[in-house]
Amino acid sequence: xxxxxxxxxxxxxxxxxxxxxxxxxxxxxxxxxxxxxxxxxxxxxxxxxxxxxxxxxxxxxxxxxxxxxxxxxxxxxxxxxxxxxxxxxxxxxxxxxxxxxxxxxxxxxxxxxxxxxxxxxxxxxxxxxxxxxxxxxxxxxxxxxxxxxxxxxxxxxxxxxxxxxxxxxxxxxxxxxxxxxxxxxxxxxxxxxxxxxxxxxxxxxxxxxxxxxxxxxxxxxxxxxxxxxxxxxxxxxxxxxxxxxxxxxxx
Amino acid sequence: xxxxxxxxxxxxxxxxxxxxxxxxxxxxxxxxxxxxxxxxxxxxxxxxxxxxxxxxxxxxxxxxxxxxxxxxxxxxxxxxxxxxxxxxxxxxxxxxxxxxxxxxxxxxxxxxxxxxxxxxxxxxxxxxxxxxxxxxxxxxxxxxxxxxxxxxxxxxxxxxxxxxxxxxxxxxxxxxxxxxxxxxxxxxxxxxxxxxxxxxxxxxxxxxxxxxxxxxxxxxxxxxxxxxxxxxxxxxxxxxxxxxxxxxxxxxxxxxxxxxxxxxxxxxxxxxxxxxxxxxx
Numbered sequence: 001x002x003x004x005x006x007x008x009x010x011x012x013x014x015x016x017x018x019x020x021x022x023x024x025x026x027x028x029x030x031x032x033x034x035x036x037x038x039x040x041x042x043x044x045x046x047x048x049x050x051x052x053x054x055x056x057x058x059x060x061x062x063x064x065x066x067x068x069x070x071x072x073x074x075x076x077x078x079x080x081x082x083x084x085x086x087x088x089x090x091x092x093x094x095x096x097x098x099x100x101x102x103x104x105x106x107x108x109x110x111x112x113x114x115x116x117x118x119x120x121x122x123x124x125x126x127x128x129x130x131x132x133x134x135x136x137x138x139x140x141x142x143x144x145x146x147x148x149x150x151x152x153x154x155x156x157x158x159x160x161x162x163x164x165x166x167x168x169x170x171x172x173x174x175x176x177x178x179x180x181x182x183x184x185x186x187x188x189x190x191x192x193x194x195x196x197x198x199x200x201x202x203x204x205x206x207x208x209x210x211x212x213x214x215x216x217x218x219x220x221x222x223x224x225x226x227x228x229x230x231x232x233x234x235x236x237x238x239x240x241x242x243x244x245x246x247x248x249x250x251x
Numbered sequence: 252x253x254x255x256x257x258x259x260x261x262x263x264x265x266x267x268x269x270x271x272x273x274x275x276x277x278x279x280x281x282x283x284x285x286x287x288x289x290x291x292x293x294x295x296x297x298x299x300x301x302x303x304x305x306x307x308x309x310x311x312x313x314x315x316x317x318x319x320x321x322x323x324x325x326x327x328x329x330x331x332x333x334x335x336x337x338x339x340x341x342x343x344x345x346x347x348x349x350x351x352x353x354x355x356x357x358x359x360x361x362x363x364x365x366x367x368x369x370x371x372x373x374x375x376x377x378x379x380x381x382x383x384x385x386x387x388x389x390x391x392x393x394x395x396x397x398x399x400x401x402x403x404x405x406x407x408x409x410x411x412x413x414x415x416x417x418x419x420x421x422x423x424x425x426x427x428x429x430x431x432x433x434x435x436x437x438x439x440x441x442x443x444x445x446x447x448x449x450x451x452x453x454x455x456x457x458x459x460x461x462x463x464x465x466x467x468x469x470x471x472x473x474x475x476x477x478x479x480x481x482x483x484x485x486x487x488x489x490x491x492x493x494x495x496x497x498x499x500x501x502x503x504x505x506x507x508x509x510x511x512x513x514x515x516x517x518x519x520x521x522x523x524x525x526x527x528x529x530x531x532x
Contacts (some may be wrong), residue, residue, distance in 0.1 A: 221252070
C-alpha cells in the first residue's frame with residue numbers, strides 16, 4: 001500500500017481544530033482524511049500495513065520501544081530521510097493507521113486543556129524536537145534510522161542500548177552533532193554496549209554526562225568526523241580511564 | 252568541530268582573518284547542484300591552498316582535505332576526504348532537506364612531527380609544530396545552501412490560483428496568509444485562465460503578468476513584515492531560493508529579484524509570443 005500524506009491546508013485545519021475534534025481523538029476516527037482526496041495525496045512510498053499492525057501496546061512498565069522502532073523501520077523500509085522530515089506524513093499516520101496505537105501508547109488526558117497539549121505534542125510534528133522525540137510515529141522511525149547506521153551491532157542491540165536510559169538517549173539524540181556523526185555515534189554505542197553487558201556504569205547520569213562533555217571537548221579540537229569509529233573509541237577509552245577514573249573492564 | 256575563527260589552538264591553523272600564518276590562503280568554493288532528474292545532489296568543490304608545506308603534508312599522505320557536509324533536518328553528516336584540491340561527489344537527494352552546511356578543513360591523518368613553515372607567525376615563539384591525528388592544519392568558513400525538492404521547482408510553484416466568488420470580471424487579488432500565495436480570481440476568470448495556461452504562449456503571458464506581480468509583492472511583504480510571513484512555506488522557499496542565488500531580498504531591487512527568480516521571464520515572451528511563427532498550441 002502506498003503512503004498517503006495529508007495536504008498542507010488540511011494539516012493546518014486539523015491543528016486548529018483539536019479542541020473541536022477531541023471526541024474523535026478520544027474514541028472516534030479520522031477516516032475522512034484518507035477517504036477525501038482533497039485532504040491527502042498518495043506518495044510513491046510503500047508502507048507494509050501488516051507489519052505496522054504488529055506495533056505493541058505498553059504492558060505495565062514495558063513500552064516495547066525497541067520492538068516498535070524495529071517494526072516501524074521495517075514497515076517503512078522505502079522511506080528516505082527527506083520524506084521522514086515531513087510533518088505531513090507523520091500526522092497522517094498518527095491520525096489513521098496508527099491512531100489506535102497512539103491512544104494506547106500515549107493515553108489522552110481527561111482534562112480538555114491537558115488533552116489539547118498532549119495531542120499537539122504526540123499527534124503532530126511541527127518542530128525538529130517533536131519529530132525526533134514526541135510524535136507517536138516519527139520518533140520510532142528516527143530512532144530506528146539512527147541505529148541502523150551503526151556497524152558491528154544489530155539494530156536490536158543498538159536500540160536496546162540507546163533506549164535503555166532516557167538521559168542517555170536525550171544526550172545523544174538531542175545533541176545533533178553527536179547523533180549525526182556516524183563515527184562518533186558508532187563509537188559511543190559500542191562502548192555503551194560493553195557497559196550494557198557489564199556493570200552499566202556508563203549509563204549512570206553523572207558518568208555519562210561527564211563522558212559527553214569531555215567528548216565534546218575533544219571534538220572541539222579534533223575533527224572526529226574525519227576519523228573512523230575505532231579511532232574515536234580510543235578517545236572515549238582515554239576519557240573513561242583519565243576523567244571517569246574507571247578501568248575499561250569495570251564499566 | 253565547528254568553524255570558529257576566534258578559537259585559540261596551541262598550533263597554527265590557516266584560517267581567514269586570523270594571523271596564525273602571516274600570509275597564505277585556504278579558500279573553498281562549493282557548488283551544490285541537482286542532477287537533471289533530481290535523484291542526485293552533486294557537490295563540487297575547488298580548494299585554493301597557497302602554503303606549500305601543507306600541500307606537501309597532503310601529498311605525502313600525512314594530511315588530507317576534509318569537507319564535512321551536514322544536514323540537521325535529516326541527521327546526515329559525512330566527511331568527504333581527498334588528497335586532491337578538486338572534489339566532486341554525488342549523493343542521493345533523499346539524504347538532504349533544508350539547510351545543508353559544508354565545512355572545509357585540512358586535517359592530520361597521521362601524526363606530523365617537526366612541521367615548519369616560514370609563513371607561520373613568529374609570535375608562536377617556536378619554529379616547529381606537531382599535529383596529532385584529527386588535528387586541523389587549516390579551516391575555512393562554512394558554506395550554507397538550502398536543498399529541497401521544492402527549491403528545484405519553478406518559483407511559480409509557490410503560487411496557487413483560487414476561485415473567489417466575491418470577485419467579478421477580471422479583477423484579482425493576492426493573499427499571503429497561507430502556505431501558498433493565493434491568486435484570487437472570479438470564477439469566470441479562473442476558468443478562463445485554467446483553459447488558457449496549457450499553451451506555452453499563454454503561460455508566458457501569465458508569468459510576465461500575474462506571477463511576476465505576485466512575486467514582486469511577496470518580496471515587499473517579506474520586507475515590510477518578515478516576522479508575520481516568514482513561517483509560511485511560500486516565504487521559506489522564496490527566502491531559500493534567494494539565498495541559493497546570492498540575492499539579499501531585503502535590499503536588492505524587488506523587480507530585479509523577481510526576474511532572477513522567474514529566470515528571465517521576458518525571454519519567454521520573446522520565445523513564445525513575439526517570435527514569428529511562435530508556438531501557437
